[in-house]
Amino acid sequence: MIQLRDIHFGYGSQLIFNGLNLSIEPGDRLGLLGSNGCGKTTLCHIIMGLLRPKSGEVRILGETRTTESDFAEIRGRIGFLFQDSDDQLFCPTVIEDVAFGPLNMGQSPEEAKKTVAGTLKSLKLSGFEDRITYKLSGGEKRLVSLATVLAMNPEFLILDEPTTGLDEKTTDRLIENLKESSLGYMIISHDRDFVKRTANKLIHIKEGQMRAANLDGLEM
Amino acid sequence: MDMEEFASGKSWVHNLDPRVKIVVTLVFSVVVALNNHIEMTAISLILPAFLLVCARLDFGKVTERLAIVNTFVLFLWLFLPFSAPGETVYSIGPLTIQREGIYQAFLITLKSNSIILMALALLGTSQIFTLVHAMSHLWVPDKLVHLFFFCFRYIHVINDEYHRLSNAMKMRGFKPKTNIRTYRAYSYLVGMLLIRSFNRSKRILQAMRCRGFKGKFYILHHYEMKRYDYAVGSSSLAFTILLMVAK
Structure with a gap:
């Protein structure tokens, strides 16, 4: 599904990835760990084509992706949940925000409304359609953000620190939603407990390379 | 900070088509701003006052908003009566108060309040985003x-x-x-x-x-003009045009 081969990347003179390799299969449920600044978010941005590596190959859904239009094809098929929900939710009402992706992918307004209703229902957010996005609580924002990603019917999810700022109850709700879906995903998180409950395989980035990891022997 | 505190009410004013609201407010503002007759300007207040009452907005909050505008108007009252040329009404030492100055200050006060009340009654009763949508429907x-x-x-x-x-x-x-x-x-x-x-x-x-954005925004809700949108829109515009012609 996603293959990264020999990725080199750095900001200015600061080297982040030094020959990083990663292979993700469709049903994988990965937890990505690593210390602050080791490049977890950068890695996701490389997969989504928001950043381009200095060298190395990015293969997603069977094809090598290099240009913006290559990546435009996969966005939506690979759903990406941003760290800060305020970055993700930019429309005033929930219904418009959730419909944004489906409309971009060519659904008619009527189809998009159906998609929104279905997605919100699956996340137990029915009735949120006309709520104002910036007036939602932190937890609600995160769940609605997830809805905006799921509405595009992705084949794989990437979640960047999904539990930051969430209380236990909302975290439980998020876990429940993830477990119920049949989607594969990769979760970046510092929350060991959350990772333990959602991932079946752990990896971490160390010295610019990808390593397998387990929860107990992990350096964080 | 709530910029949409008037938008959540329920009345026929709230439910008016946002395009009608924008067009009426715009035409009304231009006509009132260009009007130089005190009587006509005073009469123009009838329309926003009527809409405000129908929208059942909180009187205290409306006054609060008006107070902000009228602070600026207050400065005009500090200077205009003393600086316009014309017939002297009263003099305090070297300062003289002119009739023309008072007239101008009063006219500006009426105009600005009338326009602001109109904006509050019509634009204030819509969510900002509805107005944004309406703007894109109006070829902005x-x-x-x-x-x-x-x-x-x-x-x-x-x-x-x-x-x-x-x-x-x-x-x-x-x-x-x-x-x-x-x-x-x-x-x-x-x-x-x-x-x-x-x-x-x-x-x-x-x-x-x-999420697939390629530079184009798609609109989810489309508006449909209903009979009462046409009715309110055309009668408000008729009132406004009457103001313009009657002077």
Whole structure:
């Protein structure tokens, strides 16, 4: 599904990835760990084509992706949940925000409304359609953000620190939603407990390379 | 900070088609602003007053909003009566109060209140985003519409960020004084807000691209003009045109 081969990347003179390799299969449920600044978010941005590596190959859904239009094809098929929900939710009402992706992918307004209703229902957010996005609580924002990603019917999810700022109850709700879906995903998180409950395989980035990891022997 | 405090009510004024609201407010404002007759300007107040009553807005809050506008008008009252040429009504030492000045100040007061009340009654009773949509339906250039919309959407976020930073400054014992150090601290604060807003705008664009944004916004709700939209719209415009012709 996603293959990264020999990725080199750095900001200015600061080297982040030094020959990083990663292979993700469709049903994988990965937890990505690593210390602050080791490049977890950068890695996701490389997969989504928001950043381009200095060298190395990015293969997603069977094809090598290099240009913006290559990546435009996969966005939506690979759903990406941003760290800060305020970055993700930019429309005033929930219904418009959730419909944004489906409309971009060519659904008619009527189809998009159906998609929104279905997605919100699956996340137990029915009735949120006309709520104002910036007036939602932190937890609600995160769940609605997830809805905006799921509405595009992705084949794989990437979640960047999904539990930051969430209380236990909302975290439980998020876990429940993830477990119920049949989607594969990769979760970046510092929350060991959350990772333990959602991932079946752990990896971490160390010295610019990808390593397998387990929860107990992990350096964080 | 609630900029949409009047938008949540329920009345036929709230439910009017936003395009009608924008067009009526615009035409009314231009006509009232260009009117130089005190009687006509006073009569023009009837329409916004009627709409305000129908929209059942909180009288106290409306007065609060008006007070803000009238602070500026107050300054006019401080200067205009003394500076316009014409017949002297009263003199205090070297200062003389002129009839023409009082007339002008009174006219401006009526005009500005009439226009603001109209904007409150019609534009204030819609969600900003509804108005943004209506603007794009009224062939306002896309770039302007998006600029307006993103300003509104993120002003809250930037406001929160400002409060976080300024609270953090207070927590560390910062007390503003009239000195270079204070000015420097404030300039850092403003600079930091600019940089953060810039970075945030980049992240928002990234998030939009991840959801398939290719430079075009699609509109989910389309408006349909109902019979009463036509009725209210045309009678308001008729009233406005009458104001213009009657003088």
